[in-house]
Amino acid sequence: MELKGTTILAVRDADGVAMAGDGQVTMGQSVVMKHTARKVRRLYRDRVLAGFAGATADAFTLFERFEAKLEEFGGNLTRAAVELAKDWRKDKYLRRLEAMLLVADAETILILTGTGDVIEPDDGIAAIGSGGPYALSAARALSRHTALDAETVVREAMAVAGELCVFTNGHLTVETLRRSTGANA
Secondary structure (H helix, E strand, O other): OOEEEOOEEEEEEOOEEEEEEEOOEEEOOOEEEEOOOOOEEEEOOOOEEEEEEEEHHHHHHHHHHHHHHHHHOOOOHHHHHHHHHHHHHHOOOHHHOOEEEEEEOOOOEEEEOOOOOEEOOOOOEEEEOOOHHHHHHHHHHHHHHOOOOHHHHHHHHHHHHHHHOOOOOOOEEEEEEEOOOOOOO
């Protein structure tokens, strides 16, 4: 049986982006193997956030490949994502990987899949994993009807997902990136 990581959520606002991942790793449909996994990482000189859902070993392979693409393309998030998606779709080994990535810099959020998709959400909110639909719904409602910042939205939306999805827990890793505002950035 594979170990699977679950819920990742990213929200962008006027100040930057926040990404959260829960800590639960499950084996199959019924066994919680870990409660405090770290599924969100800072990459490329702390300017890019990446989170994974799916098979953990596969996700770590994708993290490494994505980080190499970021280095190759000077931190250009979109270009690195497109090139990884091309490789992922073409490479016989990579095509078998069962994971998804949610990646972001302070300006852009992208979902990467093994079918070659690179999706940028229209509203600056994206989620992946088994609890993703719950977290996404809560984040959209909070963003539309409150003045909460991105970090608070991801924390509150992940709490809702943790209440609804048995594969999502309340142990969160939250990372934020702020947009540059000039000379101090």
